[in-house]
Amino acid sequence: MKLSYLWRGLPGHPIHPPLTDATIGAYTAATLMALASVLGIAEKAAAYGWWLALVIGLIITALTALTGFADWLSIEWRSPLWWTATWHMASMLTATVFFLIAALVGHSGYTNGAVETGPFILTLVGFVFLTVGGWLGGAVVFVHGMRVLSLVDEPPGRAASPAPHPEKEEAEA
Numbered sequence: 001m002k003l004s005y006l007w008r009g010l011p012g013h014p015i016h017p018p019l020t021d022a023t024i025g026a027y028t029a030a031t032l033m034a035l036a037s038v039l040g041i042a043e044k045a046a047a048y049g050w051w052l053a054l055v056i057g058l059i060i061t062a063l064t065a066l067t068g069f070a071d072w073l074s075i076e077w078r079s080p081l082w083w084t085a086t087w088h089m090a091s092m093l094t095a096t097v098f099f100l101i102a103a104l105v106g107h108s109g110y111t112n113g114a115v116e117t118g119p120f121i122l123t124l125v126g127f128v129f130l131t132v133g134g135w136l137g138g139a140v141v142f143v144h145g146m147r148v149l150s151l152v153d154e155p156p157g158r159a160a161s162p163a164p165h166p167e168k169e170e171a172e173a
Contacts, residue, residue, distance in 0.1 A: 004070075005065065005083060007067055007070045008070050008074075009067075011149060012045070012147075012149045012151070012159070014067075014071065014147045015067045016064065016068045016070075016071055017141070018093040019060060019063055019064040019067055020064055020068075020134070020137060022060045022064070023057055023060045023061050023064045024130060026053050026054075026056045026057030026060060027053070027057045027095070027099060027126065027128075027130050028055070029049070029053040030049075030050050030051075030057060030099070030118065030123060031123055031124065031126075033046040033047070033049040033050040033053060033115075034046070034047075034050040034115045034119070034120050034123045034124075035120075037050055037114060037115040037120075038115055038117075038120050043113065043114055044113030044114070046108055046115070047110060047112075047113050047114050047115045048110060048113065048131060049104060050106075050110070050111075050115050050123070050152070050170055051103060051107065051109070051110035053100055053104060054102060054103040054106075054123070054164045057099060058096070058099060058100060058103060059130075061096050061099075065092070067092070068088075068089065068092075071146070071147065072085050072086070072089060075146070080144070081140065081144040081146060084136055084139050084140055084143070084144060085136075086144070087136050087139045087141050088133050088136035088139075089097065089133075090132075090134045091096075091129050091133030091136060092129070092130070092137075093127035094129045094133075094135055095126045095127070095128075095130040096126075096128075098122050098123070098125045098126030099122075099126040099130075100101070100161035101122050102119040102120075102122035102123045102126060102166055104123070105118060105119055105121075105122070106119030106123075129173035131171045136140070
């Protein structure tokens with residue numbers, strides 16, 4: 001077993017994509033709760049949820065970014081895949097900065113039970129960059145095929161199995 005499995009995942013089962021689901025989910029929830037607070041729908045509860053979802057998203061982002069960076073380092077420099085992955089990374093880092101600033105300057109809104117205008121706008125801008133970054137991340141996988149084994153005839157038990165198989169390692173290499 002390779003040491004890189006700890007931060008990259010197993011062949012056919014990378015760690016980065018499931019972490020992106022958790023990160024995107026947290027930030028999407030934060031954005032929706034910020035909107036609910038601004039619109040006056042459960043204003044206080046939504047403001048509390050907004051800030052907590054941002055903090056959870058930021059914590060998960062640390063792991064997501066580290067595993068994504070490990071994958072990025074394995075890409076051939078200046079290849080089309082590298083450029084797409086680099087723009088994905090830049091967009092996601094930009095989104096993270098906006099969410100971080102929103103959480104920092106919006107803490108008073110959290111304690112007062114209302115999302116203020118500035119943090120709300122920061123959250124919306126962060127969400128736009130998150131959406132673009134997610135789109136580009138999808139292109140990395142579904143257009144460029146990064147970390148995709150494409151073993152369409154693999155039996156379900158072996159396809160779902162976390163144990164590496166020699167043919168999978170060769171296909172991924």
